[in-house]
Amino acid sequence: ETLFHSRDRSDLAPPLLRRATPIADLSAAQRFLSKYGWAEAPPGAGSVGPPGAALAEALRKFQKVNALPASGELDAATLATMNRPRCGVPDPRSQLMATSTAPRTPPSLPGRRPRAR
Amino acid sequence: PKRFLQTLLPGPRRQPKGSPQGGGTRAFAKKTLTWRLVGEGYSSQLSVEDQRYIFRLAFRMWSEVIPLDFREDLTAPGATIDIQLGFGRGRHLGCPRVFDGSGQEFAHAWRLGDIHFDDDEHFTPPTSDRGISLLKVAVHEIGHVLGLPHTYRTGSIMQPNYIPQGPALELDWSDRKAIQKLYGSCEGSFDTAFDWIRTERNQHGDVTVRFSTYFFRNSWYWLYENRNNRTRYGDPVHILAGWHGVPAQSLDAFVHIWTWTRDERYFFKGNQYWRYDSEKDQTHAEDERGKSYPKLISEGFPGIPSPLDTAYYDRRKQFIYFFKGSFVFAFDVNRNQVLGSYPKKMTEVFPAIEPQNHPFRSIDSAYYSFAHKSVFFFKGSLYWKVVTDADRRQRPWLPSNGVFPKQPISEKWFDVCDVHASTLNM
Numbered sequence: 001e002t003l004f005h006s007r008d009r010s011d012l013a014p015p016l017l018r019r020a021t022p023i024a025d026l027s028a029a030q031r032f033l034s035k036y037g038w039a040e041a042p043p044g045a046g047s048v049g050p051p052g053a054a055l056a057e058a059l060r061k062f063q064k065v066n067a068l069p070a071s072g073e074l075d076a077a078t079l080a081t082m083n084r085p086r087c088g089v090p091d092p093r094s095q096l097m098a099t100s101t102a103p104r105t106p107p108s109l110p111g112r113r114p115r116a117r
Numbered sequence: 118p119k120r121f122l123q124t125l126l127p128g129p130r131r132q133p134k135g136s137p138q139g140g141g142t143r144a145f146a147k148k149t150l151t152w153r154l155v156g157e158g159y160s161s162q163l164s165v166e167d168q169r170y171i172f173r174l175a176f177r178m179w180s181e182v183i184p185l186d187f188r189e190d191l192t193a194p195g196a197t198i199d200i201q202l203g204f205g206r207g208r209h210l211g212c213p214r215v216f217d218g219s220g221q222e223f224a225h226a227w228r229l230g231d232i233h234f235d236d237d238e239h240f241t242p243p244t245s246d247r248g249i250s251l252l253k254v255a256v257h258e259i260g261h262v263l264g265l266p267h268t269y270r271t272g273s274i275m276q277p278n279y280i281p282q283g284p285a286l287e288l289d290w291s292d293r294k295a296i297q298k299l300y301g302s303c304e305g306s307f308d309t310a311f312d313w314i315r316t317e318r319n320q321h322g323d324v325t326v327r328f329s330t331y332f333f334r335n336s337w338y339w340l341y342e343n344r345n346n347r348t349r350y351g352d353p354v355h356i357l358a359g360w361h362g363v364p365a366q367s368l369d370a371f372v373h374i375w376t377w378t379r380d381e382r383y384f385f386k387g388n389q390y391w392r393y394d395s396e397k398d399q400t401h402a403e404d405e406r407g408k409s410y411p412k413l414i415s416e417g418f419p420g421i422p423s424p425l426d427t428a429y430y431d432r433r434k435q436f437i438y439f440f441k442g443s444f445v446f447a448f449d450v451n452r453n454q455v456l457g458s459y460p461k462k463m464t465e466v467f468p469a470i471e472p473q474n475h476p477f478r479s480i481d482s483a484y485y486s487f488a489h490k491s492v493f494f495f496k497g498s499l500y501w502k503v504v505t506d507a508d509r510r511q512r513p514w515l516p517s518n519g520v521f522p523k524q525p526i527s528e529k530w531f532d533v534c535d536v537h538a539s540t541l542n543m
Contacts, residue, residue: 018206018219019218019219019237021217022220023221065269066269081278084279085221085222085223085278085279086221086278087226087257087258087261088214088224089225089226089266089267089277090267091266091277092266
């Protein structure tokens with residue numbers, strides 16, 4: 001429970017703001033890629049092997065769907081993308097190539113009874 | 118069994134396979150799903166009311182496009198609730214997946230219908246343009262629970278990364294089609310359907326005519342935006358919220374007598390009818406002679422039985438066609454009487470082009486659509502289109518006023534979906 005002593009909880013201690021550990025190096029990137037379904041879990045969780053072809057391929061796919069230069073290299077733009085807020089559900093492989101852009105629906109017609117939702 | 122022993126989505130789910138590749142898997146076979154914000158999982162950032170309201174809206178947005186209802190259930194045993202939502206920090210709600218604090222992972226959804234939000238994130242209500250919109254994240258995670266996977270398609274609500282939203286969050290066309298692949302389209306009969314005409318003056322002072330299409334069912338209605346092939350965002354709403362003075366539910370018919378000299382709009386229900394004042398946006402209290410509304414149909418439209426099935430106004434002939442059972446009555450509005458040769462059988466006035474492919478009797482609605490320049494007969498979830506002059510110019514052999522074979526209404530008018538009664542007021 002959150003600690004407080006006065007009945008109106010006015011002394012509620014503000015929660016320590018936990019920040020996600022930034023993804024800043026290869027091992028963190030490898031964990032990100034395996035966590036979200038872009039690569040198999042790195043051999044021997046916790047240890048990182050040298051970036052092999054598989055990792056480069058995973059990086060390249062990740063870069064491509066995120067409209068980044070598909071270099072297969074862990075560059076700053078890729079790290080920035082990995083650090084963006086996202087959903088924790090993995091990305092299914094079958095979606096990897098779903099990059100087509102659907103025609104955008106034109107803005108709604110101000111109907112007879114305009115209602116702002 | 119412990120809910121979390123399964124893997125995170127999108128692994129195999131309990132529905133039989135056969136879903137389109139990559140399109141996700143249908144998760145629920147029930148028509149109404151229950152949900153609850155669990156008591157031990159309230160966020161410390163928003164009031165509980167705000168949290169519940171945002172989740173109620175998020176669920177409603179999905180039920181506006183698929184034949185599923187979502188009901189908040191605060192009393193049933195937790196294990197029977199289909200979708201449980203909660204906030205937590207780090208290790209939370211008995212979940213094996215630990216949140217990482219502010220940044221990166223802001224929420225996740227489990228296959229059995231649990232949705233968790235990282236309370237270290239700065240979640241904000243839809244009215245705020247800062248932080249992470251709780252509504253947007255909730256709609257996304259509910260999409261997972263319903264069976265949709267991530268997609269990188271621009272504009273989709275199912276993109277894995279959070280993208281600050283513009284002024285209005287809505288499910289776009291492709292998201293609607295994706296979820297309808299899993300749950301089907303909304304079907305159902307209508308009490309009445311009509312186009313509402315309004316004349317406006319443009320900047321040159323010319324009178325322009327515009328129209329909106331309305332579908333009425335029970336005590337709610339939708340405005341249909343023909344240009345966008347969908348209902349208005351946020352519909353359906355209660356009839357009483359939008360139409361003042363008409364009966365609150367189960368209308369039989371709407372007729373708009375529209376000539377060079379007359380512009381009269383009538384609602385019919387039971388043995389009575391109301392006239393609607395377009396300018397004042399309410400029903401007339403009385404007519405020019407001081408006689409009050411509603412009036413008896415037998416008085417205003419002598420010779421017309423009631424209650425009606427439906428009616429529509431034929432502008433060219435200046436007739437109102439009233440329908441009851443298997444009969445149709447042609448009412449001449451200038452002479453204020455039923456044509457001598459009526460009533461006739463519907464099948465006689467509107468013959469089937471394809472034998473036996475005809476609504477025959479008790480139609481729900483006869484609707485003239487300005488968008489399609491045609492009359493449609495609605496019955497259940499099907500429609501029969503009436504032959505137009507344009508049709509006959511192309512195919513002279515077609516019978517006058519013949520009816521084409523039936524088609525599903527949902528394949529011409531999209532996403533006319535019910536929502537749970539508890540969310541109608543949203």
